[in-house]
Amino acid sequence: MNIPRKYESVVFAFMMAALMAGIMSAVLTWVNTGMDSGFLVRWLRAYGLAFVLAFPLVLYLAPRVRRLTQKMIEDK
Numbered sequence: 001m002n003i004p005r006k007y008e009s010v011v012f013a014f015m016m017a018a019l020m021a022g023i024m025s026a027v028l029t030w031v032n033t034g035m036d037s038g039f040l041v042r043w044l045r046a047y048g049l050a051f052v053l054a055f056p057l058v059l060y061l062a063p064r065v066r067r068l069t070q071k072m073i074e075d076k
Contacts, residue, residue, distance in 0.1 A: 013058040020058075021050035 003011055025046040033042055 009062065010059065013055060013062060016062070017051055017054035017058045021054040022047055025050045 026043050029039065029043045029046050033039070
C-alpha cells in the first residue's frame with residue numbers, strides 16, 4: 001500500500017494513537033478491573049474512547065512536541 005507523502009503526519013498520528021490507546025487502555029482496564037470473562041468488552045469500550053481522544057491530540061501535539069524537542073537538542 002502506497003500512501004502519498006503529504007498524508008505522512010496523519011498516518012503517523014493514526015498509528016501512534018491506535019497503538020498507545022490500545023496498550024494503555026488494555027493495561028489500565030486490566031489493573032482496574034482484572035482479567036475475567038468481561039475484560040475484552042470493557043477494554044474495547046475503553047479503547048474506543050481513548051482512540052477518539054488520542055487521534056486528534058496526536059495530530060495537534062506531535063508537530064509542537066517535535067519543534068520543542070528540536071530546540072532542546074544540541075547540533076554537534
